[in-house]
Amino acid sequence: MSGFESIQPDPSTIGRLLPPPFAVLPDPRRLFRARAERFAALGQAGDLSPYLRFLAGLCEAQAAVADTLPPPEPIPAAQVERAREGKMPPLDRNAFRDSPGLRAVIGPFLDAMVPVPKPQPAQDALEWLRRAPEESMREMLGNVVADAIPLEAIPQHLFLSAAAQIEAARLASGLDAAKLVPVEMGVCPVCGGPPAASLVVERPGAEGARYAACAFCGTQWNEVRIKCLACGSTKGVGYKAPDEGGAEPAIKAETCDSCRSWVKILYHRHNPSLEPVADDVASLGLDLLMQGTEYRRAGFDPFLIGY
């Protein structure tokens, strides 16, 4: 939490504290590569390793596509300013749905997914997507930008969500984090989406601060701790984790008695490798245990639909 930024002595900063930065924007290349590495590490063993290894390949494909693309057309400054004045997210998801930038990543991403090993249903969905008519494509993208994945067509939407993540992260990376303003409690200040999970980070200057992580555009934004990310209540917030004796868990479910929902919270203090999307999937066991409670999942992760 100290304000020290360099190793040069600067007496004027002694004892001065700086609040943690409000938002941390993604670097698309680093974001997807780091996520791929985390998925691969998590997928080395365990019950879930086939799915985790598949998602490692998917994130690697996202990183490869992000590497080859030219810098994106930035969100127009006037739109950013207008959004800021109206406390709206600068990335307009409805406009994003029909943007040429999004269409330009879908083809290369689906191509990059072809060599990734996958079960037959995923294979079929990918093949169908690569020939999908424009009308279906537009409808599915509408579902993707609305975070409303129909349960009867999850695989197609999973691939399209992954493609949309690439372009959304590229657009988010072009924004000025210092100019972002809170939109609403538990809502991404860049794209207006719900968080996948939240992270208690240990970054210098933000030790112990909680950041909600958006799965759609990869932005992380500061939220007050011990506060429900779904309804903003501070009353009746509790935590649940599998009972493993003494050790403090690195991943907990943050539950809210006001709105009866829960969102995962990850602690870098206990495990600095935690990545909000990868570890959200890898901690599926917590979701399954939480299904037996009165709380319902409020975190949104397109790789973990239906829990």
Added chain:
Amino acid sequence: MNMELSRRGLLKVAGAGVAGTSLGAMGFSEAEAAVAAHVRPLKLANLNETRSICTYCSVACGIIAYSKGDRRKGERAELIHIEGDVDHPTNLGTLCPKGAALKDFVKSASRLQYPMIRKPGSDRFERVSWDFALDRIARLMKDDRDANFVAKNHDGLAVNRWTTTGMLAASATTNETAWATFKVAKALGIVGFDNQARV
């Protein structure tokens, strides 16, 4: 977010059977079933994180106390960790060495949890009731004040001075408690009066 949830709710109501999941739909049902089998015997523990204020001094730093067990759910809560509250404007998550050691303060084997007395000539403290303790404190205060109260100074001016008994008040108080504490001490004439908040 709510759209996704309401749609799922609708499917369940509509009798669509087992709701679809990412793993099932993508062809990873075996992995999903293995995780389900693995966690089935596990139980969820209730944990809690509670905002509070450090008790040591008047700076009143924000703290977060972690406990296992949730008192709201009728369980016994055991304190497992205390850290600075990063959202608190006073300390932004930092704590001084005393504040950082708060957990040991709570867990201390020699922590005073109820009134104790060491009787004259005894070599140990023994537990007593609050009624006994308060009666005894009042008795001793009264005797000492009756014997040593100063009602007039050297010039014969009326004063209210009780110099043989002192009082050290706590810091974890509100303005209202502090006001009441001050009134009690000064009405009795206590001169040696200080507050833990200055430490």
